[in-house]
Each structure stands twice: as structure tokens, then as C-alpha cells.
Amino acid sequence: MAQIIREALRTDGSVSYDELVRRLGPPLRTRATPTANAYQPDQTDTLRTLVYRGLEALVYDVSASRKTFLIRFSLLTDRYATPEGLRVGDPSRRAIDLLGAPTRRNPAGDEWIYSESDAMPTAMVVTVQDQTITRIEWEFYFS
Numbered sequence: 209m210a211q212i213i214r215e216a217l218r219t220d221g222s223v224s225y226d227e228l229v230r231r232l233g234p235p236l237r238t239r240a241t242p243t244a245n246a247y248q249p250d251q252t253d254t255l256r257t258l259v260y261r262g263l264e265a266l267v268y269d270v271s272a273s274r275k276t277f278l279i280r281f282s283l284l285t286d287r288y289a290t291p292e293g294l295r296v297g298d299p300s301r302r303a304i305d306l307l308g309a310p311t312r313r314n315p316a317g318d319e320w321i322y323s324e325s326d327a328m329p330t331a332m333v334v335t336v337q338d339q340t341i342t343r344i345e346w347e348f349y350f351s
Contacts, residue, residue, distance in 0.1 A: 225276045228258070228265060235259055248272070255279075262287040283344040290332075290344060300336040310334070 229235070235258040245251040254269040262285035268277045283290070286297040292306045303310075303320060310320035311331075322332040335343035 223267075223276060223278050224274070225256070225267060225269065228267065228276075228278065232258070232260060232263070232265065235265075236261060243268075245270070245272075261285075278348050280348070281346045294334070294341065294344060296341055296344060298341045300334075300339045300341060303334050303336075303341060307332075307334075 237259045239257040239259070241255045241257075242252050243255050245253050251272055253271050256267045256269055258265040258267065262283065264280075264282040264284060265278060266280040266282075268279050270276070283296055286295045289295045294303055294306050300320075307322055311323040312321050313319065314321065318336055320334040320336060322334070324330055330349045331347045333343075333345045333347060334341055335345075
């Protein structure tokens, strides 16, 4: 199962919808949300959430071109593990053992952020509640 994660993450964030579906397979369902383009105020783009069993991929489709950007890739269940072996449901201490201390934490303390300044994805976010990992996400930044 880790291979599917490696395949999905093998990107610089710029990945076509077709390529993502080729890597992950057809989604169980897709949600599309119109969103204003931050650089072209008169342009409406689409945020698309691809829902899989235990996974979600959030992609940004630019309407004026064929560009699609992977923004976030999430593990939602213990069915999948990160390449390091971390799973949803693991005790939070396992994240420290496998990944070290987080780069930073959000003010509420429930998200541990592992940032990378010169790599893709640019951050891995581990959500923790009651000392248990409840979600693992990779975030890709683009401009």
C-alpha cells in the first residue's frame, strides 16, 4: 500500500488530473467547488476533491489553461502508511520516533507541521487528537 502513496507524491505539485487518476485509479466520488483566481479576478477556477477509500486528493484546476495542481494529499484511515511507516491511529509518539520533532505546531497544538523549504511536497502535516494521529497530509504550494 505504501507504493500508492509514493506514486501519488512523486510530483512537484503540477500534475494533470488524468495523471493523478492514472496513479490512484478512478475516485469513488469527486466534489467540485468554484473558486476565484487570486491573480485574475475575473477568472473562476475549480477546486476538485477526489475521494478514495481512506484517501483524499485536493487539486486546483486553472480554467484558462490545462494546468492542474495537486494542493493536498491526505491519509484518512489506517489502511495506508506514509513511506516512513506512519499511519492514522498510531500514537503521536510514533511520529516523533519516525520523523523527529515537527518544524512547528499550529497555535491550537493539534497539527504538527514538518516543513521542507526546497522539496516537494513542501509540508507534511500530522493531525493529533488525544495523543493519537487522526490525519496525515502532504501540502504542495504553488503560485
